[in-house]
Amino acid sequence: MLNQVIFLVFGMISLALLLNLWRLLIGPSLPDRILALDTMFINSIALIILYGLLMGSPLYFEAALLIAMLGFVSTVAVCKFLLRGDIIE
Amino acid sequence: MSHLIIAPILLPILTAILIMLPPIHYSPMRRRWVSMVSTVILLILTGCLLWQTQTDGIAFYALGNWQPPYGIILVADIFSVSMVCLTSFLALGAICYGSAGEDEKGSFFHPLFQFQLMGINGAFLTGDLFNLFVFFEVLLIASYGLLVHAGGKNKTKAAVHYVVLNLAGSAVFLFSLGILYGTLGTLNIADMAVQVAKLPPENLMLVKSGGLLLLIVFALKAALLPLQFWLPATYSAASPPVAALFAVMTKIGIYALLRVYTTIFGEQAGPLAGIASDWLWPLGLATIMLGAIGVLASQDLRKLVANLVIISVGTLVTLVAIENSAATSAVMYYTIHSTLVCGALFLLADVIGAQRGKAGDRLVPGRRMAQPALLGTLFMVAAVTVAGLPPLSGFVGKLMILQAAGTPSQQLLLWTIVLISSLMVLIGLSRAGSVLFWRVSGNEAGPERVLPLQAFALTWLLLAAPLMVVFAGPLTELSFAAAEQMRDIQTSITIILGDAASVGEQP
Amino acid sequence: MESLLAGCIGFLTACGVFLLLRGRTFPVVVGLTMLAYAVNLFLFSSGRLTLQGAAVLGTTEHYADPLPQALVLTAIVIGFAMTAYLVILAIRARADLGNDHVDGKLPGNQMSRKESR
Amino acid sequence: MRVTPRFSWLPTPYRSVLLLLVWLLLNQSIEVVHLFFGTILALVIPWISAKFRDPQPLIERPFLALRYILRVFGDIVTANAQVAILILGPQRKLNPAFVRIPLDLQHDLPITILASTVSMTPGTVSADVYPCHDTEPDAKEITQRWLLIHVLNLEDEAELIATIKSRYEAPLKEIFQC
Amino acid sequence: MQNWIEWAVAFFLLLGGSFVLIGSIGLTRMPDFFMRLHGPTKATTLGMGGILLGSIFYFSLQQSVSVNELLITIFLLITAPISAHML
């Protein structure tokens, strides 16, 4: 039973990712795209966690953790670029 | 096992690190002297290593004590060690020249220079294909840094081309590594030779495409037609001591070609034996001609020298394509000769340019030189050497090349091309020399003089030309020994992988 | 699965190559990055594909080939260093030469409308 | 309010506790060895990174803080439910708007927490805090700061402002005693 | 007992998955930028929470209690609003 559920959720998240990608492609504004990318990062955390579940191994946890920690930084960098052009000043 | 084998890699990086740290970091003088002294030590150590290799034969150094084929090994045979010696000899000249003031025209000259030495020596010594990739990257990234030393539009422009091309080249290298590992299941060059020998037929063609991709990588490094276009701009733009050191970089490509195609794809490789030669032979000859044309086309001395480098590359590649010991030994002697003289010429072009005022090293009438006798003599020596005329080292190289030719048809082609090209070089050099030294306008010379360190560097490099003739006997014997050793794959494999491994049996 | 991955590798390579052949430094950088992805996947795939076989002893019974992974790791790091250098070089070239064309000069037809800085 | 820590060797006690917790979470065990190293790290790391911390008001009422957190969690759940409905429901009924909220808080940390909370909770996203230090040359003299929030579906502005101030800002003032 | 946990896992996973999906739908569907902002910032937080809880339960049923997924939640709670705010 659980596996079916996992695959179902897999499907949901993949769909979500595809929707994000769609937003990323159509934009229209740059902030839209950045938001979409940020969301993709977060959703991919879910994806990785699910992989972990599927393979029943906790080895992939760090990957998720890293995305949670660093994905945010890259988003911030892009936002800063949008706001100021100069990221470090 | 003797740690001497790894010294040529560790000493430079240690020096580089020390130069970056206090207290040495603070004063230019300290940086210079540490760099120079360390290079002298390096030269001595490599000399000892050569002696040891000559007496004890092939030796390998298993890093982390992980035995081949599992661990990375460094292999010291006469050829590789001689190349390392050559590098440190050249480096000493270049560093001394640089220490005359060029080094302060930008940051981190000496560290980058030492890192580059580390990379070059590593590339010569390693016996592992992926490790070769790593050392290629080390020497490349260092060369990127050195290329832009002292700044300037030309340097930047040349650097962009150089870097992009080499990044593409690295990608190709990784592709071919992937193919070779995916089919042979190993990375150790000797072990690859063994695996190739017992390769199942359905994998032959894959291995072939992998092996030929390597050809692209090394041809790019060696500046073989049609991948040589980056060289003239890069070498003529680079700061003189850097250009002098670069003179050995193309030779690494040649060395890699030789190493890979004589070992992995040697006679034992059955259907894959000598897959590269069909390409190397014509391309090499074409490269020679192109270089000769370039020599006559050059508008300034640096470009001319760069094209001389290209000629030497073409010659060496052609020799690599002739798969016999005579040719291989010719490769060794000619490599040493051409590297040193081209390095010297790059330095010479700089001092000449400096004394000719705003004419620089362009082949146009210019200001009278302050030291025409000194520079003229040095130029004459260099020119005679590089043109392959007696009484300097070039002619020995030329004799070895002409005697190395294999079949009569090869011989005819090779001789024609080599002789014609050397005539063109003779014409080009006599033209350049007479314009630079004899077509003087005005009588007053400028204030520039050759500094002691520069003079030392020039003489140091040019001294090799006569010495290589005087000691041509032992040198040729050494190179023949090196060639024999390199071509005797079975022995080296037995030394590296033990008696069990053999390239004899077929599946 | 193999065919799928191979297809992706091929496509990434093609995209990378196409961008590599553009005239300006930035697309070239992007192209090389893309090519690097392709290369890494290629090198990785030379160890064959394995599901649920992370090469951590005691976590599974059949392990993926760890060697290509290690090689790719090295390749990634080196690739990063190289890309970084190229990017800065691009900046330097733009500053020195006044444009961001890979040849340092805009092709003839463009000379007229030279980019403003 | 208090800015300077009680002990110099322990600049941020709550942060250290958090770090120890994180370490144990990471290692997923409470063995002695992990406790040992965790404690060391939990003491050393704040001490190292102390320089990178502008003086901020310290938590005075930990239990209040705990309650606040729980409340926010609850709100998040409800907020998500509501937003989900709004998203899936027809859009023309929505009435998005920007709202400025005058702040009693003056310090960065509490304001940050408030803003984050607002972003997490029903139909609101905090967009900007102004005036900021850069626009005002003499940043110290800022008396009144505003929080600009975007509301997905605004019914009554005044009520919304009141809720936020009472439900979130007030407890924060309590916690930090400012 | 076992069964009970399995149900919980399934429930949380489904909950999380659907919220993630809803958030992304919002991102796609909403007419203007600031409205799109709402979807991800919230839905994803809860969605992630759900999935992480699911995984916590799952691994607890696999081996000893596993709670380190909480960390991810902490990070997300700290960082998610910032990205929203910066935009």
Added chain:
Amino acid sequence: MTLLWILLLPLLGTLVPLLTANWRRSACAMATAIPPAFALMILLYHASAVFAGESLRYSLAWIPLLGLDISIRLDGLAFLFSLLILGIGLLIILYARYYLSEQDSMPRFYAYLMLFMTAMMGIVLSNNILQLWFFWELTSISSFLLISYWWHKSEARRGARMALTVTGAGGLCLLAALLLLGQVTGSYDLDVILASGAVIQQHSWYPLILVLFLLGCFTKSAQFPFHFWLPNAMAAPTPVSAYLHSATMVKAGIFLLARFYPAMAGTDLWFLLVSLTGLTTLLVGAYLALFKHDLKGLLAYSTISHLGLITLLFGMGTDLAAVAGVFHIINHATFKASLFMAAGIIDHESGSRDMRKLNGLWHFMPITATLAMVAAAAMAGVPLLNGFLSKEMFFVETLQQHLLGSLSWIIPVLATIAGIFSVAYSMRFIHDVFFNGKPKGLTKTPHEPPRYMRMPVEVLVVLCILVGVAPGYIVGDLLHAASLAVLGTDVPEYSLAIWHGFNVALLMSIVALAGGALIYVNRKHLFDFQNTLPGVDAITTFEAAMKLLAKRCQQIYGWLDNGSLQRYLVFLLMAIVVLAGLPLLQLDTLFGGRPELPVDAVNAAGAAMLLISAFATVVFHRQRVVALLMISVVGLMVSIAFTRFSAPDLALTQLSVEVVTIILLMLALFFLPHKTPKQSSPTRVIRDIGLASMVGVVIGSISYAIMTRPFNTISDYFLANSKTGGGGTNVVNVILVDFRGFDTFGEIAVLGIASLGIFKLLTRIPVFKPSSDGEGRPWALERHPVLLATVSQSLLPLALMVSVFIFFRGHNLPGGGFIAGLVTAVALILQYIAHGVEWVKSRMNVEYQRVVAVGLMVALVTGVASWVFGKPFLTSWFDYFDIPILGKIELASAIAFDAGVYITVVGSTLLILASLGKMTTSHRPVHTEGI
């Protein structure tokens, strides 16, 4: 051994003038003369033996592997030439002492001269043909130096370069010929080669060898059509001409003909080529000589014609002809050298060499005039002078040959005609210079030269007379020995009598004398006729040819290399397609039999996203920020793929590198245009698409072929030994820090070097700060948003904690120093972003390059530490310790190494990003080393 000294002494002689440079001129000249004088003595000491028909040998191994030995052979021919070279050389030294003016650098001249002398001696003495070539080329070089001695004169420069080019080309042909000879005979030893004439002449390569060989000789000896360089070499100081162009250099080719006579001569081809070339040269030279107004020009062409004469003699192939040739070598050397010196004296004392100006010098310099006239008479072949004898022999030989079958009578006729002309120009040399009225427009009034300047001429003229009067006594033995050496076998009967009775040859001589007189008297008409002919100036033609060559080369080069990176890349990529693609064509099936893994929907979706985002990157590549977002999706998908295919370490690394790269590119984009203008033409785009897809197809298929093939690898060893040998369960990490730690060592070196290089690039960069972004919106005012600032502060300790965790678990679980380092670096960069440089610098003022150095040092020291235990570099060590309360703890050297990695990564990443970030601030990176 003494033989070697004959060669070594002149070599040492090159140093003498340089060492004695600041002595008095005479002293310097004297000192310079000593070594060759000694050499001459040694030579003469061997005379008796040589005349007895012996040939003395000495040999010394030099480069045995190439068959190049120092090998000397002193036989009659060598003796004869050595005598000429040393003897005339000494006279030249004396002569030059007075000829050279104060401002000419005499030491330089003498040094070149001695070098040349050495080279010539080397040629004539060598018994190894490679050694012979060695010295042959040396003559080209040293003659280049001598001819260009007055380099400020353009004709000197040009003449020298022309001579070098022609003789150099010849030298290369000769080299080829000699190497082929060596291959044919299996030895480069002259003795062997001379002994195996039959073998050579039967060999199929003989024609090729002969042609190349003769090209070498003829270029050197200025034989038609390669004669043109010689007259232009007259720009050299007269001593040089006197030496090179009478006795030595030009005779080198002749010497070679004589030397290889036994090996090469005797075939029809030889006859044809050599004799006809000689004949043509003889005629052309004799004819043109008459019309030269320049004294030296006249002598130059007469030299050409006499060389032709000798060549013709050797071409005839009869033994007697050879003897005559040898004899004429001697005679020509003597009278031509003296004539050149006389001409030099005239030039020196009257300031001109133009025979239209020079007239009636008899009144000014009677003695010199007499000497010159005698020598000229010898040249003309007047009886009782040496020239007469050899010319007689020549005429006799022309009468006895049958080269052209029934037309053979033409040769003596032409010979006579040539004789006529040589008489004519000799008469002109005498009459037009010393008589024929008064000098016209000379700058100074001519007078006799200094006593010792004339002496060399006197000596040579006396020799001419003596030989002419009593040939047998003077040159008999010498000639015999030389001829013996040339012929190898026994010398035929010949008499050196002055009077052979009244015969056809004598008649020919008389005709020549009479006809010459006649022609000279009516030279007016001939000159007019000659002036109507179009005159070709060799030098301008040559220069034009050289210029054209250079121009063509430039065209070819420019056409090949247009300086466009795209073209270079296209070559590279085509190479990939060809070299990697062709083998695939021979691969019958890609699929290798290894079963494929099943594809599920999720992977399909992932692949789809990968492809879409990659494609989008290409599509949006002109809007750079968007392209950046797209490619980071690609990166994300790649790392997810890594997770999917059981490579957690890769996923972690890819992710963290991803983030750093994005920050880097964002930083960079500030300094670059945000949009790429549309540039490529459609055709170019199509070409690129085509090329790209070809490369993609090749790579894709290869990767599929590999993935579906079974294979066995060394990796099993790593899996087996990771725990026991490396002390870690995460095999990937153990490979990185232990099995292949050396790669990682190089890898962090690369990272460190890159950061240094980047710092270097950023110093002294001319920067600029765009006031608005691509769309032209002004930047927001808020520098550091409050929320970001606060959160980033609280995030830092967490990040540090996590990186410590990742670092330590790396050895046994995914993670490790590299990833930990990147996490730390990113956390710190976040501080820069959130608070700015000023804020961070005030809290953490570190020079990151030091950090890099320290990191590398840690790794290096860890590696070297294993030497202490007598183990190779980077040998790992680990052990488990039981600590009371804490329990079992593992310590491993790998951890120290990984620490080095960690530090290096942090240092490099910060050095790269921070330096770039600081560009817009007051803390821009500058070259501060030279403190």
